[in-house]
Amino acid sequence: MNTLSRRKLITGGLAAGAGLTGLAVAARLAKAYGLLPPDAGGIFGPGETLTYAAQRLLTAHAPQRNFPRSMISQNPFAVPIAPPTDAFKRSQALGFKDWRLTVDGMVARPTSFSIADLRSLPIRNQITEVACEEGWSYVAEWIGTPLSEVLHEVGVLPQARYIVYFSIEPGEWESIDMADALHPQTFLTMGMNDGDLPVAFGGPLRLRVPRQLGYKSIKFLQHITVTDSMKKFGQGLGSASPEIGYAWFAGI
Amino acid sequence: MRVTHWLTFLAFLALFISGAGIVFSHPRFYWGETGNANTHPLFSLPLPTSRPWVDNGFGTAMPDANGWGRYLHFEAAWVLVLTGLVYVLWGLSKGHFKHHLLPQRGSRTLRAMAQVIAGYLRRAPADNADAHTYNALQRATYLAVIFVLFPMVIWTGLAMSPSFTAAIPATASLLGGRQSARTLHFVITLLLLAFFLVHVIMIALAGFWQRTRSMITGRAPEAKEDA
Numbered sequence: 316m317n318t319l320s321r322r323k324l325i326t327g328g329l330a331a332g333a334g335l336t337g338l339a340v341a342a343r344l345a346k347a348y349g350l351l352p353p354d355a356g357g358i359f360g361p362g363e364t365l366t367y368a369a370q371r372l373l374t375a376h377a378p379q380r381n382f383p384r385s386m387i388s389q390n391p392f393a394v395p396i397a398p399p400t401d402a403f404k405r406s407q408a409l410g411f412k413d414w415r416l417t418v419d420g421m422v423a424r425p426t427s428f429s430i431a432d433l434r435s436l437p438i439r440n441q442i443t444e445v446a447c448e449e450g451w452s453y454v455a456e457w458i459g460t461p462l463s464e465v466l467h468e469v470g471v472l473p474q475a476r477y478i479v480y481f482s483i484e485p486g487e488w489e490s491i492d493m494a495d496a497l498h499p500q501t502f503l504t505m506g507m508n509d510g511d512l513p514v515a516f517g518g519p520l521r522l523r524v525p526r527q528l529g530y531k532s533i534k535f536l537q538h539i540t541v542t543d544s545m546k547k548f549g550q551g552l553g554s555a556s557p558e559i560g561y562a563w564f565a566g567i
Numbered sequence: 568m569r570v571t572h573w574l575t576f577l578a579f580l581a582l583f584i585s586g587a588g589i590v591f592s593h594p595r596f597y598w599g600e601t602g603n604a605n606t607h608p609l610f611s612l613p614l615p616t617s618r619p620w621v622d623n624g625f626g627t628a629m630p631d632a633n634g635w636g637r638y639l640h641f642e643a644a645w646v647l648v649l650t651g652l653v654y655v656l657w658g659l660s661k662g663h664f665k666h667h668l669l670p671q672r673g674s675r676t677l678r679a680m681a682q683v684i685a686g687y688l689r690r691a692p693a694d695n696a697d698a699h700t701y702n703a704l705q706r707a708t709y710l711a712v713i714f715v716l717f718p719m720v721i722w723t724g725l726a727m728s729p730s731f732t733a734a735i736p737a738t739a740s741l742l743g744g745r746q747s748a749r750t751l752h753f754v755i756t757l758l759l760l761a762f763f764l765v766h767v768i769m770i771a772l773a774g775f776w777q778r779t780r781s782m783i784t785g786r787a788p789e790a791k792e793d794a
Contacts, residue, residue, distance in 0.1 A: 358642075359635075359638035359639065359642050361642065361645075362638065362639075362641050362642025362643075362644075362645050363638065363641070363642070365645045366641050366645070370728075370730045370731065373731070373734050374730045374731065374733055374734040377730075377733040377734040378733060379729065379732075379733040380732060380733065380736050380739070380740075382600070386600060386601075388601050388603075388606075390603070390605035390606050391603070391605070392603035392604050392605045392620075394620065395619075395620060444600065444601065444729070444745065446727070446729050446745060447593075447603075448592075448633055448637060449589075449592040449593040449618060449621075449633065450589070450590075450592065450593040450727075450749055451593055451595075451597075451602060451603035451604060452600070452601045452602065452603060452745055452746065453601050453603050454600065454601055525729065525733075526729050526730045526733050527729060527730065528729060559634060560634025560635055560638070561633070561634045561637070562637060562638055562641075566728060566729060566730025566731070567641060567725075567727075567728040567729075567730060567731065
């Protein structure tokens with residue numbers, strides 16, 4: 316009756332040992348090559364690390380799908396925004412002429428940009444999809460300057476690993492790694508479908524991160540900080556999202 | 568390799584629960600590339616939602632499950648994919664699929680399948696051979712689940728990843744777009760759920776605890792012909 320033979324026990328033990336060693340080696344490698352997401356701890360850490368590492372190895376520089384003009388959604392949906400703060404309303408009353416985007420942290424030349432300053436940088440457009448973690452989506456044309464242009468202007472230091480970005484709305488902040496920050500479709504977006512970016516969609520300035528879900532594309536962008544570690548920001552999990560239980564990496 | 572069966576079961580359970588949790592945030596389904604609360608759905612589910620901006624007429628009182636739901640969904644998906652790889656590679660190397668799951672020669676016809684179904688309908692007593700092997704209908708179903716439904720559910724899932732579709736656009740475009748992929752993901756989930764329920768019912772008919780014990784210990788129940 317004893318079907319569990321010694322040979323089976325030994326091979327099983329060896330396989331388990333090899334598996335654990337493999338996991339430990341993989342964790343070391345992931346860390347060495349920057350493949351650990353800031354929210355890699357906790358019970359969902361192994362899954363997040365596998366997802367982020369696999370995506371980075373596979374998708375590093377892939378361009379997001381660009382759609383023909385005919386596919387622009389006639390009825391895009393915007394999640395209703397919270398009542399704007401007084402600071403936002405004051406700037407809105409001035410037609411956002413006093414809006415500033417400050418860029419600091421690990422940069423050679425910390426700079427504050429007006430919307431007009433940003434418009435004087437190379438302007439590009441893309442027709443890409445916004446996909447929400449809830450499941451819905453729409454396609455729109457987005458007009459703006461690639462974040463990489465601004466990062467080039469301020470001179471990002473070589474040890475930089477993350478771009479942290481903040482909305483004028485309190486508690487709204489996110490971060491992305493350099494692969495997404497330097498990606499040519501990651502835009503400081505000022506226009507949508509041939510007009511100014513409407514406030515409902517994040518105007519006057521929204522960071523579009525088209526290779527990740529909508530919640531990484533922060534509305535009412537006001538401040539960007541370049542850093543080599545996410546430990547100093549909030550709870551150190553990478554952004555406000557993991558602090559309320561949502562994944563930092565939203566490429567899936 | 569019974570371990571892969573139970574890992575798959577746990578992963579499927581986690582994926583189903585978290586997937587259902589995510590659906591509550593937007594129980595509307597579309598066809599094509601795009602679709603949202605401002606467009607007409609292909610169909611929508613009569614469920615309360617977890618988002619105030621989506622209401623199918625049943626209120627918006629569900630708690631938000633998308634944070635832990637998405638974390639759990641993708642972690643369980645990794646368990647499913649890695650377990651599935653081990654299982655398929657093992658099965659191919661041992662000839663498991665050829666010997667145990669490919670319907671036997673002579674029983675690959677519709678008529679043979681119909682006989683199996685007729686047997687079920689007559690509630691014919693199972694012979695002892697059934698404790699050690701699968702009939703043609705079971706074999707065909709297992710093969711479809713292993714080589715069609717699971718691969719398709721993984722594909723349609725990946726087709727919803729903005730980062731993955733950037734790297735391999737065909738994952739979404741071959742299915743007709745992101746929203747088509749999402750709708751197919753839902754439909755295939757229903758098929759997998761149907762398989763799971765029938766699977767459990769069949770085991771119940773065959774003797775739930777005896778079969779479950781066999782799947783855990785690997786021992787076939789002893790023949791009872793002398794009873």
